Amino acid sequence: MTVRRHVRVSGRVQGVFYRDTCRRLAEEHGVAGWVRNLHDGDVEAVFEGRPDDVAHLARWAEQGPPAARVTRCTGVSESPEGLSGFRVLPDAAPGDGPR
Secondary structure (H helix, E strand, O other), rough: EEEEEEEEEEEEOOOOOOOHHHHHHHOOOOEEEEEEEOOOOOOOEEEEOHHHHHHHHHHHHHOOOOOEEEEEEEEEEOOOOOOEEEEEEEOOOOOOOOO
């Protein structure tokens, strides 16, 4: 069974290796999806994979890497799209809000 979780993380989450650490952990756990910086300073990510692995990444997102200071993490379950691999997307442009 594959599940999908779409998260948005606020706080000091840019410039602290959040996206790269997220990518590395997703690859280690076999989770597909993507992560990107938003123009307002938040980070947005999508995780697809086995329920336990997606839950692990969603819990990690609430803390982030050591240099991060997460003040808020929200997430919603979505229908899986069948993604493969995990990518760091380009930063979102102003007006290009969460997907």
